[in-house]
Amino acid sequence: MYFVYVLLSEKNGHRYVGMSNDPEKRVLQHNAGYTKSTKAYRPWVMVYSESFETLLEAVNREKYLKSGIGREYLDRILHL
Numbered sequence: 001m002y003f004v005y006v007l008l009s010e011k012n013g014h015r016y017v018g019m020s021n022d023p024e025k026r027v028l029q030h031n032a033g034y035t036k037s038t039k040a041y042r043p044w045v046m047v048y049s050e051s052f053e054t055l056l057e058a059v060n061r062e063k064y065l066k067s068g069i070g071r072e073y074l075d076r077i078l079h080l
Contacts, residue, residue, distance in 0.1 A: 002058035004065060006048040006074060009041035015074070016044065019062045023049055047078055 003023040007016040007030060016038055020026040027046050033039045052058040064070040 002052045002055055004050050004052070004058050004061045005046055006065070006078070007038070007044040008047045008078075010043045010045055011041050014041045015071075016041070017062060017065045017070075017074075019058050048074070 002019060002021050004017065004019050005023045005026070007018070007027065008014075009016070016030070018026065018030075023046065027044060029035060030038045030044045031042055033042065038044065050061060052061065065074060
């Protein structure tokens with residue numbers, strides 16, 4: 001099982017979209033500073049996730065959510 005997740009920075013409201021097979025562990029890694037691109041925006045809280053059976057489905061969904069139309073979709077459903 002693969003997950004696409006959305007994190008929200010409690011520091012400044014920055015949003016991050018990622019993918020993992022263990023999203024809870026991945027959030028801990030983000031908050032511990034293991035990821036260079038998210039280190040400066042800690043702490044993070046997971047605000048949304050979707051699950052997928054295959055890696056390909058998860059990769060495609062992550063790409064979509066990182067696109068312009070995907071960001072608009074997230075703004076609507078997350079009310080940001």
